[in-house]
Amino acid sequence: MLHPLEQHLQAILDKKKAAHHYRTLRLNDELLVDFCSNDYLGLSASAQLHERILSDISNLKAVGSTGSRLLRGNYALIEETEQIVARFHRAEAALIFNSGYDANVGLFQAVARRGDVILFDEFSHASTRDGIRLSHAQAQSFKHNDIDDLERLLQNNSTGNVFIALEAVYSMDGDHALLYDIAYLAQKYGAYLVVDEAHSTGTTGKNGEGVCASLGLEQQVFARIHTFGKAMGVHGAAILGTNTLRNYLINFCRSFIYTTAMPLHTALAIKHAYILLQEPTMQTQIEQLRQNISLFNVLIKTQLPQAHFAKSYSPIQAWIIDGNEPARLAAQQLQKAGYDVRAILSPTVAAGTERCRICLHSFNTEAQIVGLIETMKEING
Ligand SMILES: Cc1ncc(COP(=O)(O)O)c(C=O)c1O
Helix, strand or coil, X not given: CCCHHHHHHHHHHHHHHHCCCCCCCCCCCCCCEECCCCCCCCHHHCHHHHHHHHHHHCCCCCCCCCCCCCCCCCCHHHHHHHXXXXXXXXXXXXXXXXXXXXXXXXXXXXXXXXXXXXXXECCCCHHHHHHHHHCCCEEEEECCCCHHHHHHHHHHCCCCCEEEEEECECCCCXXXXXXXXXXXXXXXXXXXXXXXXXXCCCCCCCCCCCHHHHHCCHHHCCEXXXXXXXXXXXXXXXXXXXXXXHHHHHHHCHHHHCCCCCCHHHHHHHHHXXXXXXXXXXXXXXXXXXXXHHHHHHHHHHHCXXXXXXXXXXXXEEEECXXXXXXXXXXXXXXXCCEECEEECCCCCCCCCCEEEEECCCCCCHHHHHHHHHHHHHHHC
16 A cells, blocks of 8 residues: 555656656676767776776775765775876865765765856756756756857856856767867856766776867866766776865865765775776777777768767767667667667656667677667667
8 A cells, every 4th residue: 555655756756657767777788789888998897907806895894885975984095096087187185975976966065156147058967967967056057068158158147156067978969068168268258067977987088088188278268077987997987187176175065065975995996996007008909999980980971861860979879769768668678689678758858759779889899789770770660
């Protein structure tokens, strides 16, 4: 017998089911070819990474951190890891968070204050939007990657600090932000750039240092968010910026202060993932990933209708299929053929842009990519 509140909740769930965007959890089918994880370089299952973590783990003095970093939860390994991360991405300082979600939520909550304005790309991730909601700043979205729209908003906003929030690589379409142009506008209008490098960490730049560092824009960006749960194959995130920003976040960022610091083995895993990323074998993996992205792009260009794809030179490729049910069906057909591709439905993406989100990896073989495209052609009819 459900309580009245549970009956109400169940009615909401039933409505969601009827609209074909009911979410459920399921375990992975390991037999399917991975075209959906964010593990772009295969680091999560790297034997080298596992061995290094395992050989060091017995030296750790504890499992859990035991508290907030402002209490007994701080430890030398996490600070050492922050220094490795900061050096690698050419930043003055890094502050580690338990996840990219925590980092984005906490950053905007802490730095954007009443009277400030946050201009964010309309395709910004939920974590950025939630952080904006927690701040007391005003917020306005600009059209996706639209420099003119952004400049129009910048011209209208002159009081308080102005922040521009964007993603180096967008999580749903896989396209790159027009970072040079936006950095120019930020400078022209005295705005502060915040760049989420979740999907460019490990995949962009010679060693995977990300878009800002590879374009030499580090100095023009106020804060960068690098996450470790995607190409780095582990978990957690860091906000990069000046020492002042780091100290400010330690003092005011609620998702940093009011939570237990990550366990020691997670910091160890991040440290080893960063050390490994800088070795020549990983450059080969990054190059292989780029070749796979090129192959996929050539194949879709020659074999499938272009209008159905967002233009992307990143590991994320969006095959747009209008409607929740058709997108879900297409993903099911791809899975039946042996390819693990997941549908992204509205309202996660705008209605009419429902899609199969295809993630490419360094470990996907040419035969797998060709086979995937062949199946997409059959579904397309
Ligand atoms: C652009 C972007 N930012 C932030 C996050 C959150 O990162 P994490 O998974 O580490 O919480 C994600 C993850 O989906 C993302 O795609």
